[in-house]
Amino acid sequence: MTWYHPGMYDAAKPAGSIWEETAPPLPAGTDLGPCGDETCEVAIIGGGYTGLSCAFHLASEFSTDVRLLEAGTLGWGASGRNGGFCTLPPSSLPLQSLLARFGEAEAKRFIFSQLEAISFVRSFAAKQGFAIEPQGEGELHVAHAPSRYAGLAEESRILKEKFGISAKLLPREEVTERFYDSREQFGALLMPTGFGLHPLRLARGLAAAAARAGAKLHGASPVIRWERKGADHLLVTPSGTIRARRVVVATNGFTRSPMPPALADRIIPVMSNILVTRPLTDDEIATQNWQTESPCANTRSLLFYYRMLPDRRFLFGARGDTTGKPEDGARMRRYMERRLGEVFPGWAQVEITHSWRGFVCMSLGGTPSIGSLPDEPSVYFALGYHGNGVAAAPWSGRMLAQVIGDKEDFSAIPAAMRGVPASIPFPALRGWYLRAALGYYRLMDL
Ligand SMILES: Cc1cc2nc3c(=O)[nH]c(=O)nc-3n(C[C@H](O)[C@H](O)[C@H](O)COP(=O)(O)OP(=O)(O)OC[C@H]3O[C@@H](n4cnc5c(N)ncnc54)[C@H](O)[C@@H]3O)c2cc1C
Numbered sequence: 205m206t207w208y209h210p211g212m213y214d215a216a217k218p219a220g221s222i223w224e225e226t227a228p229p230l231p232a233g234t235d236l237g238p239c240g241d242e243t244c245e246v247a248i249i250g251g252g253y254t255g256l257s258c259a260f261h262l263a264s265e266f267s268t269d270v271r272l273l274e275a276g277t278l279g280w281g282a283s284g285r286n287g288g289f290c291t292l293p294p295s296s297l298p299l300q301s302l303l304a305r306f307g308e309a310e311a312k313r314f315i316f317s318q319l320e321a322i323s324f325v326r327s328f329a330a331k332q333g334f335a336i337e338p339q340g341e342g343e344l345h346v347a348h349a350p351s352r353y354a355g356l357a358e359e360s361r362i363l364k365e366k367f368g369i370s371a372k373l374l375p376r377e378e379v380t381e382r383f384y385d386s387r388e389q390f391g392a393l394l395m396p397t398g399f400g401l402h403p404l405r406l407a408r409g410l411a412a413a414a415a416r417a418g419a420k421l422h423g424a425s426p427v428i429r430w431e432r433k434g435a436d437h438l439l440v441t442p443s444g445t446i447r448a449r450r451v452v453v454a455t456n457g458f459t460r461s462p463m464p465p466a467l468a469d470r471i472i473p474v475m476s477n478i479l480v481t482r483p484l485t486d487d488e489i490a491t492q493n494w495q496t497e498s499p500c501a502n503t504r505s506l507l508f509y510y511r512m513l514p515d516r517r518f519l520f521g522a523r524g525d526t527t528g529k530p531e532d533g534a535r536m537r538r539y540m541e542r543r544l545g546e547v548f549p550g551w552a553q554v555e556i557t558h559s560w561r562g563f564v565c566m567s568l569g570g571t572p573s574i575g576s577l578p579d580e581p582s583v584y585f586a587l588g589y590h591g592n593g594v595a596a597a598p599w600s601g602r603m604l605a606q607v608i609g610d611k612e613d614f615s616a617i618p619a620a621m622r623g624v625p626a627s628i629p630f631p632a633l634r635g636w637y638l639r640a641a642l643g644y645y646r647l648m649d650l
Contacts, residue, residue: 206460206473207635208528212563213460215276215426219285220560222480222517223404227284230408234415235278238443239271239422246608247439247448248272249427249463252283253593254586255454256410256421257601258608264417266609271446272419273439275426279407281458285562286594287478287509287521289499290325291343291398293318294589294596295620297570299362306620308366314571314620315367321599322397325406328598334409336401337514340498343398344383347376347390348649352503356393363395371395383496388508388547392500400499400511403594410598430462437582452604453585456593457563466577467585470625472634473563475525476591477536479544480558481551483516491550505645508547518551520544523591524646525561526639533561564591567625574600575614575623576607584608588625 211217218224246262248255251274262268274280293315295302302311329336347353356373363369372394374382379392415421422441429440430451439446453463457473494512501509509521522543525536537559545552567573567588574586584607586600600621606612614622628634 208473209530211530212528213458215280219280219562220558221285221404221478222513222558223284223402227402227404227408230278231412231415234412235421235423237422237424239273239425239441239446240444242271242444243447244271244420245269245448246450246452247437247446248452248454249439250274250281250454250456250458251278251411251421251423252281252454252456253407253410253597254456254601255452256407256414257598258452258454258586258605259419259421260410260414260417261602261605262608263414263419265605265611267418268609270419271448272414272421273425273427273441273446274421274423277423278411278421279404282456282562282564282593283407283597284404285478285560286403286476287499287511287519288401288403288594289343289398289501289509289511289592290322290401290594291499291592292322292395292595294592295571296566296590299359299366301570302620303362303366310619312367313618317599317618318596319397321595324599324602325401325595326399329406329409332409332413334405334412336405336409339400339511339514340496341399342498343395344379344496344498344500345393345395346379346388346500346502347392348388348502348504348508350390353391355503356391360393369396380493383498384492384494386492386547387549388502398499400497401594406594427462450582450584450608452608453583453587454601456587456589456597457565459565459587464577464580464583466624467587469631470567470627471588472566472628472638474523474566474591474638475528475561476521476523476564477525477533477540477561478519478521478559479537479540479556480513480520481518481554482557484518484551484554488550488554489516492548504649506642506649508543517557518548518554524642526635526642536561564589564593566590568628569626571620572596572600573623573625574603574617574621577624
């Protein structure tokens with residue numbers, strides 16, 4: 205367990221998101237419910253995008269006998285409750301640091317793989333015939349203060365020169381005229397890639413496709429003990445056990461015991477919080493001159509991310525709650541309501557109908573981690589998408605399936621995403637490190 209309030213891990217509790225009210229239910233027979241005593245070739249722990257995509261590809265491409273165990277309902281974790289930004293990149297590192305750390309060739313491989321991840325989500329949904337409500341073309345990175353515009357210009361230069369990506373730098377006036385106005389809008393970079401989607405539709409679509417392909421998916425099946433039985437793994441749940449040759453850990457920010465310390469002690473779950481308003485009227489929308497369906501994120505280190513949903517509700521996200529206690533969730537909601545009104549004064553009085561939160565997953569390296577454990581090669585993992593897993597997690601699940609199915613080897617994974625996360629000195633102190641980091645970022649954002 206981590207330092208967060210246990211209520212954050214209560215998988216019987218719905219997230220409280222707008223998505224739960226608007227997604228079609230899972231087709232009957234997709235979720236087989238609590239598992240009994242079974243054996244299989246590959247057992248996957250975690251029923252979010254990573255686990256479901258891995259299950260789908262193992263079953264459909266390699267006819268693998270695969271079972272997935274999810275503590276809650278399928279998609280209960282971050283996959284069913286995120287902001288729906290299907291955008292670049294799954295990393296906390298600035299482009300310059302990516303280039304310096306991995307070299308130009310590997311930095312390119314990483315970014316290009318994640319451009320492919322964005323297209324993969326769209327084409328997967330189309331091929332499997334489910335709707336994800338795509339919105340917008342591209343993503344706006346918005347300068348929240350005049351001093352941040354120069355940083356966007358530099359980002360635009362690197363994107364063009366090193367990656368061949370033409371992102372358009374837009375001065376404040378042009379953003380006001382074509383996209384929206386706000387007290388914290390001082391120009392923006394329009395990324396040509398990315399779009400918004402309905403995250404729970406994606407999770408349920410992946411689940412339905414995986415079940416159709418032959419994967420056995422068990423909701424309400426938390427793994428509470430993990431033992432070795434000779435060459436096999438035995439995963440124990442309250443209702444039964446799964447014995448498997450290989451195990452995939454796909455638990456990301458919601459990772460709880462019993463997970464190998466080489467993963468559990470090296471990740472940093474960070475809370476992300478979302479508010480959604482009631483549908484806005486034409487007059488209200490006009491107060492901020494809002495005209496875009498593209499997702500937007502600003503340049504704060506503790507970023508605000510926002511977008512207009514198809515029914516004209518405004519979604520507003522932020523980070524900063526470090527305990528998961530109910531009272532801190534309520535405090536965070538009050539803070540976000542106030543900040544929403546300050547950033548978009550025209551909407552200061554608009555009723556908030558939904559608020560929820562969940563874990564994203566960070567690591568010290570600043571990029572995702574995909575691979576198998578060096579001392580337990582039959583244990584595979586993909587996690588640590590740094591708050592940007594809508595595209596990266598389905599892609600990573602597929603990549604793991606291809607490695608497990610021997611279609612690819614680990615060298616197919618860009619170096620920036622390959623191998624276990626970096627170790628963290630004194631992992632028990634992670635909650636304190638996080639509070640210190642958030643305090644620092646708050647200062648940087650002033
Ligand atoms: C509020 C919020 C907003 C976000 N917004 C965005 C966004 O707009 N764009 C973006 O790209 N990313 C966003 N993210 C991040 C994104 O949702 C994640 O990166 C992605 O969903 C990770 O998918 P996953 O399958 O790896 O993990 P998850 O979807 O979190 O799934 C992990 C699952 O593992 C299960 N689990 C854990 N332990 C066990 C166990 N012992 N036994 C059985 N099951 C277990 C959990 O119940 C959970 O359902 C957001 C996340 C949050 C929380």
